[in-house]
Amino acid sequence: MNDAAGRGIFVVLEGGEGTGKTTQVRALAARLRESGREVVETFEPGDGVVGGRIRELLLDPGLAPEPVTEVLLYAADRAEHVRTVVRPALARGADVVCDRFLWSSLAYQGIARGLGARLVESANAAAVDGCEPDVTIVLDVDPGVGLVRAGRACGRAPDRIESESLEFHELVRRGFRDLAAVNGAPVVDAGRGVDEVGESCWDLVRELLATRSGGDRR
Ligand code: TMP
Numbered sequence: 001m002n003d004a005a006g007r008g009i010f011v012v013l014e015g016g017e018g019t020g021k022t023t024q025v026r027a028l029a030a031r032l033r034e035s036g037r038e039v040v041e042t043f044e045p046g047d048g049v050v051g052g053r054i055r056e057l058l059l060d061p062g063l064a065p066e067p068v069t070e071v072l073l074y075a076a077d078r079a080e081h082v083r084t085v086v087r088p089a090l091a092r093g094a095d096v097v098c099d100r101f102l103w104s105s106l107a108y109q110g111i112a113r114g115l116g117a118r119l120v121e122s123a124n125a126a127a128v129d130g131c132e133p134d135v136t137i138v139l140d141v142d143p144g145v146g147l148v149r150a151g152r153a154c155g156r157a158p159d160r161i162e163s164e165s166l167e168f169h170e171l172v173r174r175g176f177r178d179l180a181a182v183n184g185a186p187v188v189d190a191g192r193g194v195d196e197v198g199e200s201c202w203d204l205v206r207e208l209l210a211t212r213s214g215g216d217r218r
Helices: 021-034 049-059 067-091 102-112 117-128 143-154 166-183 194-213
Strands: 010-015 039-043 097-100 136-142 187-189
Touching: 010 021, 010 102, 010 166, 010 194, 021 039, 021 097, 021 194, 039 067, 049 067, 067 097, 067 102, 067 117, 102 117, 102 166, 136 166, 136 194, 143 166, 166 187, 187 194
Parallel strands: 010 097, 010 136, 039 097, 136 187
Antiparallel strands: none
8 A cells, every 4th residue: 555545656658669668667666666665567558368369459460450440449458457457456555657548549549540539538438437647757759769769679570550650650759749738748858868767757756756645635
């Protein structure tokens, strides 16, 4: 149990390919644990048995689902993830640090695929079911740089979404930046070294924890 009110924090890292989210999720989780908190590290799409199967469908380069089908598959993964991983962890007072959440659908499917925010939001309403992050941190890097980094980091053929055009990934980046601006969310320059980016993320999480211990009771 992580604070006097028995609640953990729900932190989401968002961003395009090769922004270093996975590394920073791990680093944030480690720092939270060092400060004595219980933490669940997780990701979308695909954390869990059902989610893993949905991920295979979503990222298979041999498939070409309709854009609406794609939105609904990401939403199905999210419905499962919220109910089997995120909510149970928060309910027992653990922190959740998550690699991608709803904003990925808004940026990739809403903006880059051009489906629009309204469709993505309505497709996700039942999936998210009011389970909102306490903070969403957007990691921002030039997609030209990010795609090269992502290729080097995973050492496998690009998946179906990574294989989209540079223009697509530029729209994704713009989508995340716009979402951050509209929602007053932090954007971290992920073009810097891993440790510097990590310090920026940790500062933001520490601020959130300070607000919590200062008596903010949701
Ligand atoms: P990952 O590479 O971060 O594991 O995510 C897999 C891909 O899925 C990545 O290219 C981003 C994409 N994605 C969406 O298009 N919409 C979503 O809602 C999510 C969660 C991921």
